[in-house]
Amino acid sequence: MSAFHADTGFELGMAVIVPESDMTIESDELLRWYAQARRDLPWRKPEVTPWQILVSEFMLQQTPVSRVEPIWLAWIERWPTPSATAAAGSAEVLRAWGKLGYPRRAKRLHECAVVISSHHDDVVPADVETLLTLPGIGAYTARAVACFAYSARVPVVDTNVRRVVARAVHGRADSPASVRDLDDVAALLPDDATAPVFSAALMELGATVCTARNPRCGICPLSVCRWRTAGFPAGTEVKRVQKYAGTDRQVRGKLMDVLRASSSPVTRAQLDVAWLTDTAQRDRALDSLLVDGLVEQTTDGRFALAGEGEIP
């Protein structure tokens, strides 16, 4: 099957054929919509610094906006710069991270702050290559910071963007992550200075309108959407529902809750009561926290958050 036929669904007997020239997203439509529909998120305010945007990107990985917002606001008030964050202890940072989950992100953010303050004059690098050398920064975060903090014309691809492009441009319900994603999205970016706003708008459309389960096509600003034109053919991806209850992640969270709530090292028995359902699972979770460097053991055998394991 040729790429043309695959994109149009021609060989599936569909009546509507979308010409190759429509394999794009009309930037005027998207930008007009974004200007009036964008959410008023605190990290989008003009006075927010690149570091504070970087903090928001760390926190937003796998965590919804509503949970991130209060933690981010408190965080940047307390540690507005990389050097302020670097000067904080690991345990303070882990406590401030609270219940955002995936606390390795907090540890990596702290390490990132240390490198920026010591090797980059306390200024977040602006180019993707240098950003990629920093702790905790991968392909998505590097481009998101370059784009949202420095208005770079770079493709920013998260699950929301991937979904909108799969639907509007390729006529598919969904699309698994692929090495082609960056080129795919780069080809859609406008050539002018609106490219960074286009990137933000694409992501916003996926987050608020073209959502995974309930796309609100009735209010979608895109006049051309191949998936809609094709009659919404079913996707092929089998979605795994991410459960939390009963997982090692939940147990790790329970153990971290005990440690965060204590200003001094705790005994093994204090940790043990946090999860009595499955003791082998609890032991495994504690081991993994020790391996990740989020928890330390004191010389007298108690447990503490990273950085608080020294007995005075």
Ligand code: SF4
């Ligand atoms: S028309 Fe529907 S499926 Fe297509 S991009 Fe808009 S919301 Fe998504």
